[in-house]
Amino acid sequence: MIRLALRNLARNRWRSGLTLGGVAVAVAMLIWSDGLMEAFLVTMTESATAMQLGDLRIESEAHAHDSSVYNAFTASPALLESVRRVPGVRTVAPRLLTFGLLGHKTRSQGALVLGVDPAIEAQASDVAKSVVAGTWLSPRVTAGERERQVVLGQDLASLLAVKVGDDLVVMLQAADGTMGDDRLRLVGIARTGTSDLDRQAAWMRLGDVAYLAALEGQAHELVVRSERGVALDHVATGIRAVIAAGAGPKLVARTWKQLVPDLHQMIELSRNSMIVLYAIVYFIAALGILNAQRMSALERKREFAVMMSVGVTPARLGTLVIVESVLLASMGAVLGALLGWGLSAYHAHAGLDLAALGSQGFTFAGISFHSRIYFVLRPGMVVLPAVAVLGVGALCGLWPALASSRIKLASTISGRL
Amino acid sequence: MTSDEAIVRTEKLSRIYRQGTVEVHALRAVDFACRRGEFVALAGPSGSGKSTLLNQLGTLDPPTSGRVTIAGREVTRLGRAAAARFRLAHIGFVFQAFNLLPVLTAYENAEYTLLLQGVSAAKRRAIVLPLLERVGLGAMQHRRPHELSGGQQQRVAVVRAIAPKPAFVLADEPTANLDSQSSASLLDLLEDLNRSDGLTLVLASHDAQVIARARRVVRLRDGSIVGDEEQSPT
Amino acid sequence: MKLAWLFVVLAGTFGGARHVCAAEPPPRLPEVKQVVDRLNDLYRADSSHARMTMKVVTERYRRELTLEAWTRGKDDALVVVRAPAREAGAATLRSEEGLWTYAPRADQLVRIPSSLLSDDWMGSHFTNDDLMRETDFLKDYDASLAWHEEGGQRLLQVTLAPKPKAPVVWSRVVFLLDPGDYMPLRADYFDGAKIVRTLSYADPHPLAGRRIPFTMVMVPTDKPGESTRVEYQDLKFGVKVDPSLFTQRGLRRVAKR
Numbered sequence: 001m002i003r004l005a006l007r008n009l010a011r012n013r014w015r016s017g018l019t020l021g022g023v024a025v026a027v028a029m030l031i032w033s034d035g036l037m038e039a040f041l042v043t044m045t046e047s048a049t050a051m052q053l054g055d056l057r058i059e060s061e062a063h064a065h066d067s068s069v070y071n072a073f074t075a076s077p078a079l080l081e082s083v084r085r086v087p088g089v090r091t092v093a094p095r096l097l098t099f100g101l102l103g104h105k106t107r108s109q110g111a112l113v114l115g116v117d118p119a120i121e122a123q124a125s126d127v128a129k130s131v132v133a134g135t136w137l138s139p140r141v142t143a144g145e146r147e148r149q150v151v152l153g154q155d156l157a158s159l160l161a162v163k164v165g166d167d168l169v170v171m172l173q174a175a176d177g178t179m180g181d182d183r184l185r186l187v188g189i190a191r192t193g194t195s196d197l198d199r200q201a202a203w204m205r206l207g208d209v210a211y212l213a214a215l216e217g218q219a220h221e222l223v224v225r226s227e228r229g230v231a232l233d234h235v236a237t238g239i240r241a242v243i244a245a246g247a248g249p250k251l252v253a254r255t256w257k258q259l260v261p262d263l264h265q266m267i268e269l270s271r272n273s274m275i276v277l278y279a280i281v282y283f284i285a286a287l288g289i290l291n292a293q294r295m296s297a298l299e300r301k302r303e304f305a306v307m308m309s310v311g312v313t314p315a316r317l318g319t320l321v322i323v324e325s326v327l328l329a330s331m332g333a334v335l336g337a338l339l340g341w342g343l344s345a346y347h348a349h350a351g352l353d354l355a356a357l358g359s360q361g362f363t364f365a366g367i368s369f370h371s372r373i374y375f376v377l378r379p380g381m382v383v384l385p386a387v388a389v390l391g392v393g394a395l396c397g398l399w400p401a402l403a404s405s406r407i408k409l410a411s412t413i414s415g416r417l
Numbered sequence: 418m419t420s421d422e423a424i425v426r427t428e429k430l431s432r433i434y435r436q437g438t439v440e441v442h443a444l445r446a447v448d449f450a451c452r453r454g455e456f457v458a459l460a461g462p463s464g465s466g467k468s469t470l471l472n473q474l475g476t477l478d479p480p481t482s483g484r485v486t487i488a489g490r491e492v493t494r495l496g497r498a499a500a501a502r503f504r505l506a507h508i509g510f511v512f513q514a515f516n517l518l519p520v521l522t523a524y525e526n527a528e529y530t531l532l533l534q535g536v537s538a539a540k541r542r543a544i545v546l547p548l549l550e551r552v553g554l555g556a557m558q559h560r561r562p563h564e565l566s567g568g569q570q571q572r573v574a575v576v577r578a579i580a581p582k583p584a585f586v587l588a589d590e591p592t593a594n595l596d597s598q599s600s601a602s603l604l605d606l607l608e609d610l611n612r613s614d615g616l617t618l619v620l621a622s623h624d625a626q627v628i629a630r631a632r633r634v635v636r637l638r639d640g641s642i643v644g645d646e647e648q649s650p651t
Numbered sequence: 652m653k654l655a656w657l658f659v660v661l662a663g664t665f666g667g668a669r670h671v672c673a674a675e676p677p678p679r680l681p682e683v684k685q686v687v688d689r690l691n692d693l694y695r696a697d698s699s700h701a702r703m704t705m706k707v708v709t710e711r712y713r714r715e716l717t718l719e720a721w722t723r724g725k726d727d728a729l730v731v732v733r734a735p736a737r738e739a740g741a742a743t744l745r746s747e748e749g750l751w752t753y754a755p756r757a758d759q760l761v762r763i764p765s766s767l768l769s770d771d772w773m774g775s776h777f778t779n780d781d782l783m784r785e786t787d788f789l790k791d792y793d794a795s796l797a798w799h800e801e802g803g804q805r806l807l808q809v810t811l812a813p814k815p816k817a818p819v820v821w822s823r824v825v826f827l828l829d830p831g832d833y834m835p836l837r838a839d840y841f842d843g844a845k846i847v848r849t850l851s852y853a854d855p856h857p858l859a860g861r862r863i864p865f866t867m868v869m870v871p872t873d874k875p876g877e878s879t880r881v882e883y884q885d886l887k888f889g890v891k892v893d894p895s896l897f898t899q900r901g902l903r904r905v906a907k908r
């Protein structure tokens with residue numbers, strides 16, 4: 001039957017080829033645009049989680065409601081260690097967060113001062129990697145170092161017109177109401193890709209911020225990065241159990257999905273909109289297959305009548321037509337999958353230059369994208385559209401199959417219809 | 418002839434075609450019977466109902482009234498699928514033209530009915546190859562229909578029809594598209610099959626050459642049988 | 652808000668007058684312009700020098716700062732923190748070029764950007780904006796007068812409603828003045844129909860022939876128990892103030908002392 005179906009398809013090579021090509025292009029396009037979309041979404045999620053949020057954040061309940069400098073908690077080494085020992089936890093980074101005023105010569109800017117442990121932060125976030133000029137904070141106070149070190153977001157640095165090596169003044173209000181100030185040395189400039197950070201963030205050593213803000217031994221948040229591939233909700237449950245056992249102010253642990261539900265929703269929404277795109281593309285592919293199959297069934301009406309006359313049952317004939325349709329679709333799917341996979345794999349490797357959209361990259365939802373975007377490619381993204389198109393093929397064969405099985409034999413053979 | 422010997426029989430078989438308001442009585446209460454081993458030619462002018470009767474005998478078309486009984490079984494009420502299976506088991510067909518599936522070779526076309534019956538490849542080969550040899554197509558078994566002449570195509574169709582050893586074979590104008598030489602050799606084949614293999618044959622034609630070969634000629638006019646005579650072979 | 656309250660009070664020239672009892676039948680209301688001009692001018696002096704304490708009570712901390720302040724003309728003002736030692740030398744400078752804060756450890760002036768104007772000043776309940784404002788109410792507000800009875804006293808009530816496009820965060824500011832010399836007793840700051848903070852004046856001292864309230868207490872309505880109390884220990888008008896004081900170098904000189 002498959003041999004017969006294949007030969008039937010081979011009969012009108014042009015039509016079969018065009019239909020097959022259409023299906024292939026549709027499938028390839030889906031795979032490709034899915035790869036592009038995922039690249040956007042992954043960039044978004046990563047710039048949200050990798051730069052700032054982490055996978056999960058622990059903070060005092062008060063800080064969760066009001067991120068004021070006062071709502072810190074004691075981040076004892078024991079607490080950090082017990083969180084780190086929760087299965088699935090890779091890194092736990094304590095941070096102090098406070099707003100301060102940065103000045104350089106006659107310029108000044110309000111800044112989000114982040115007190116971080118340079119070594120741990122380098123593991124917990126991509127900030128250290130995003131330093132584009134100078135260096136990241138050195139983990140230890142280097143000999144001969146006179147000023148406290150600071151790394152600024154790139155936009156903040158340009159607002160202040162400072163370059164690496166310049167001195168800055170920081171002023172911030174400490175938790176005891178006093179004003180702390182000190183001279184800083186700009187050691188690095190970071191381009192995080194998150195516009196909030198690039199415009200506002202000033203990273204300093206945890207100890208320096210703790211001193212200035214009178215928050216020794218305290219933290220506003222513990223940022224947790226999980227092991228790759230573990231279920232985040234699972235890790236969250238483990239962490240909640242650990243922090244519930246501790247003394248001190250009530251702590252809460254929230255995953256990034258809970259922290260930025262808008263982003264999470266937008267990502268979900270984008271994924272759903274891909275489904276709409278899928279539906280449209282499948283619909284078009286379906287129309288192509290349907291048309292081809294209907295035409296070929298019509299042309300072979302007499303042949304079908306002869307087949308049924310000599311004993312082919314209507315069901316068997318219908319099956320033949322469906323098999324033809326599925327074969328057509330599956331060849332298109334395989335071709336399309338190869339094409340789409342190849343193209344996406346290329347763009348995953350070499351990146352796609354979106355220079356047409358604006359040569360210097362662009363910003364969307366507070367996240368800046370480089371003009372060269374690297375595709376994300378997972379097996380499911382290739383297999384799923386290809387498999388789905390098989391279903392579409394089967395569906396499309398249905399109607400011509402039914403129509404063919406209902407041919408009136410006598411009059412069709414005699415050529416009256 | 419006695420009723421129990423009849424392989425196929427019609428009783429008061431009528432077929433009326435409606436085209437808008439016009440009614441065409443293609444068959445009018447036809448009683449016809451054919452015994453095993455007969456070679457019947459349905460003769461009559463164009464539009465007399467030959468093809469219509471043949472289609473009724475082959476369960477390709479439902480009658481307006483009356484019954485068709487084949488091998489003792491009434492077939493007028495069979496559904497499409499049941500009728501198809503019945504045809505596969507009992508009836509061979511040779512049509513005027515376009516008999517063969519163009520994508521299959523001569524051999525594949527010839528074995529198609531056996532394949533549908535689920536006969537194993539080896540058995541099919543054992544049955545079909547000698548038949549193809551017999552009709553003179555042994556060397557052409559791998560050709561596609563478009564590489565065969567009209568007469569050769571019809572012979573493949575004959576092999577396909579007789580391979581499952583049907584109760585009878587129906588042929589509607591099998592020679593109409595052939596030149597006289599091809600017609601003659603096809604008729605030779607059919608005659609031979611009837612004589613030496615006892616194949617029951619009912620064919621419709623207004624070709625005198627065909628009618629002359631039949632042992633029995635049933636004449637139709639305006640949907641009624643107007644003559645039924647045995648004749649000795651020439 | 653149009654109140655450079657800290658500077659305002661320490662800079663005020665004083666229109667001397669006395670208290671009037673409210674038992675008499677309501678006299679005619681004075682003219683709006685006359686009253687508001689006096690409110691503007693009340694705190695105007697060519698120069699001033701003051702020492703004061705600021706006591707801040709919040710839910711989380713309680714602190715007391717000793718401050719020293721100078722003013723000159725309409726724009727120049729300087730406040731230096733003298734105690735506690737940890738913060739001594741910190742200063743805030745107001746000049747024609749805006750509001751600056753002096754970081755003593757870094758020894759540098761840092762301009763307070765307009766985005767931080769609504770932040771609190773030195774951890775108190777005053778905002779940077781309070782320090783920065785000009786003192787001409789009629790530029791940003793429409794004023795109206797009414798009599799107000801409180802505690803058996805008749806007071807003059809000045810209601811300031813922001814003009815349509817004025818850069819003002821309050822929906823309304825209501826002053827209660829002594830009807831005699833128009834000395835302010837209280838100011839209520841509204842957000843919508845709600846009072847969000849109240850500034851009270853007390854402890855009037857005669858100075859240069861006028862009455863100056865030596866105590867100001869700012870109370871935020873939504874934080875019970877919190878307040879900032881500014882008390883003058885010493886206030887002099889018309890003292891000689893070097894204009895170079897209001898530069899980084901001059902500031903450094905007095906701050907480091």
Ligand SMILES: Nc1ncnc2c1ncn2[C@@H]1O[C@H](COP(=O)(O)OP(=O)(O)OP(=O)(O)O)[C@@H](O)[C@H]1O
Binds near residue numbers: 466467469
């Ligand atoms: N499907 C149909 N619809 C309408 N009328 C039909 C149909 N099939 C046959 N007829 C009519 O029925 C009558 C008998 O037709 P039929 O095809 O049986 O004649 P025939 O003897 O085979 O003629 P011919 O020698 O030309 O093949 C004719 O008048 C024909 O027009």
Ligand SMILES: [Mg+2]
Binds near residue numbers: 468
């Ligand atoms: Mg006919």
